[in-house]
Amino acid sequence: MFGGLLGSNQSSGTDFGEQMLNTVAAQSIRHLFTKSDVVEVSVRCYPSSKLLQGSIDSFKMSGRGLVIRRQFEVDEMSFETDAVAIDFGSVMGGKLRLKQPTQAVAQITLNEAGINRAFQAELVQKRLQNVDSEELTNLSGGEPVTFRNVEVKLLPDNQVSIAAETDFPNRQNIPIRLLATLAVEKRRRISFSNPKFDAEQVPEDVRGIxxxxxxxxxxxxDNMVDLDRFDLDGVLLRINRLETHGKKLVFSGYAQIDHFPGT
Structure with a gap:
């Protein structure tokens, strides 16, 4: 099967194999996302003849302008593996199949505008509507409470400013103003830690409520942002660190890749 591919020049044949692998991998990875502006894949394999045995030294992916589950925007995402074992025969069939799961160093960048648009996503709205906590229902006369018009501003040193509104039966447009610190819990959940009421941003007559x-x-x-809810097919993301940089939020961690979409 590989004789025709290699012809009389093994180097050019394996170079062609790398090009094919890059193309097939990029097509597979695009299926992780509802939308992608750019998805680039780079395979490193030396000597290149190892590719025919399904052994590659590293696999690197970078993407920009990505959308997950139709409504969650990712400015940039990249990951790079160590050595990976693949089924090279599957590449010839236009697919990419791992012989065993692998891990990769990963980095994800979100921007402030995309974060705020995510609060309009159906998955998030469900968690903001008809909230039935004892503390809130005591204030609202027993009625569930819905939050709206959520706006997050990224600040230096992993700080965020959060604004929102809610209504009670006897009081409309109650302002919510918070300052909090973003942190990572259990490598998968984003915590809004040390929340503080920003009283200066609220009229004096409603500061109490x-x-x-x-x-x-x-x-x-604090119980809302969990990476497992984003459900990337075959890819499990974990975060080691996050940092705010201007209007961007950067996550560093790793990805466990069990399989590629469509394989």
Missing amino acids: AGVVSQAFAEVL
């Missing part, structure tokens, strides 16, 4: 509601909203946020 706004302070209580703001703290309750912080608890809602």
Whole structure:
């Protein structure tokens, strides 16, 4: 089967094999996302003849303008593996199949605008509507509470400023204003830690109720962002560190790749 591929020049044949692998891998990875502006794949294999045995030295992917599950925007995502064992025969069939799961160093960048648009996603809205906590229902006369118009601003040193609104039966447009620190818990959950009511941003006549509601909203946020809910087919993401850089939020961690989509 490989004789025709290699012809009389083994080097050019394996170079062609690398090019084919790059193309097939890029097509497979694009299936992870609802939308992708750019997906680039680079395979390193030396000597290149190892590719025919399904052994490559490293596998690197970088993507920009990505959308997960139709509504979650990722500015940039990259990951790079160590040595990987693949089924080279599957590449010839236009697919990419791993012989065994592998891990990769990963980095994900979100921007502030995309984070705020994510609060309009159906998955997030479900967790913001009809919140039925004891603390809130005591204030609302027993009625569930819905939060709206959530806006997050990224600040230096992993700080965030959060604004939102809610309504009670006897009071409309109660302002929510918080300052919090972003942190990572169990490598998969984003925590809004040390939340503080930002009283200076709230009119004096509603500061009492706004302070209580703001703290309750912080608890809602703190249980919301879990990477396992994003469900990338065959790829499990884990975070070691996050940092705010201007209007961007950068996550560093790793990806466990069990299989590629469509394989």
